[in-house]
Amino acid sequence: MALSGWICVVTGASRGIGRGIALQLSEAGATVYITGRQEKTLKQTAAEVWKLAPDCTVNNPQLVGEDEIKELFERVQHGQNGRLDLLVNNAYAGVQLNICLQSCLSQFKEMFSKGETTEFSGRCIVELAKDKCLMSMTGQVLMTCDLAHRYGLKDVDGRRVVDYTSLKFLISQIPYVSWLSVFTPSFIRVPRSMLILGSGKF
Numbered sequence: 001m002a003l004s005g006w007i008c009v010v011t012g013a014s015r016g017i018g019r020g021i022a023l024q025l026s027e028a029g030a031t032v033y034i035t036g037r038q039e040k041t042l043k044q045t046a047a048e049v050w051k052l053a054p055d056c057t058v059n060n061p062q063l064v065g066e067d068e069i070k071e072l073f074e075r076v077q078h079g080q081n082g083r084l085d086l087l088v089n090n091a092y093a094g095v096q097l098n099i100c101l102q103s104c105l106s107q108f109k110e111m112f113s114k115g116e117t118t119e120f121s122g123r124c125i126v127e128l129a130k131d132k133c134l135m136s137m138t139g140q141v142l143m144t145c146d147l148a149h150r151y152g153l154k155d156v157d158g159r160r161v162v163d164y165t166s167l168k169f170l171i172s173q174i175p176y177v178s179w180l181s182v183f184t185p186s187f188i189r190v191p192r193s194m195l196i197l198g199s200g201k202f
Contacts, residue, residue, distance in 0.1 A: 005029070012035070
């Protein structure tokens with residue numbers, strides 16, 4: 001297995017992307033310590049990991065508090081002789097939606113229903129961990145669509161990952177000109193610098 005012998009800690013593993021990352025790391029053979037705020041769903045994640053990779057060790061889920069965090073890393077230090085190969089800090093506090101966003105919620109749900117599975121981020125992390133040139137990418141923001149392109153990845157359900165930097169995709173999102181995307185080659189990608197300028201507020 002690609003990450004056999006690796007020791008990993010994943011925070012926020014009770015659901016969503018954290019859960020997906022924990023599942024993919026364990027499938028790749030890593031020993032995974034998981035933490036999260038929701039004990040019930042965290043235990044469900046642990047059960048899924050054991051089912052997916054019976055030989056992989058998933059440590060007892062812990063609720064996240066200062067004392068619990070200290071206890072977790074002490075457990076990693078003693079149980080793994082101080083070794084920790086990968087820390088995925090996936091903890092996130094939700095934000096309140098304003099009225100405008102709430103009115104667009106159905107559009108957001110439709111958009112995300114066509115998006116990547118929560119496990120795809122985990123698949124990307126596994127590939128990054130195996131990459132011998134990993135340090136050349138340090139300090140960068142790495143989009144999952146770029147990593148899918150780099151490593152030739154598909155999502156866990158077999159779908160191709162949408163390339164959000166593709167000119168074809170960007171045109172398809174603009175009302176009144178989206179029909180032009182049919183004639184736009186999919187290999188043309190918009191430079192990241194232009195995307196950053198386009199998303200900025202002036």
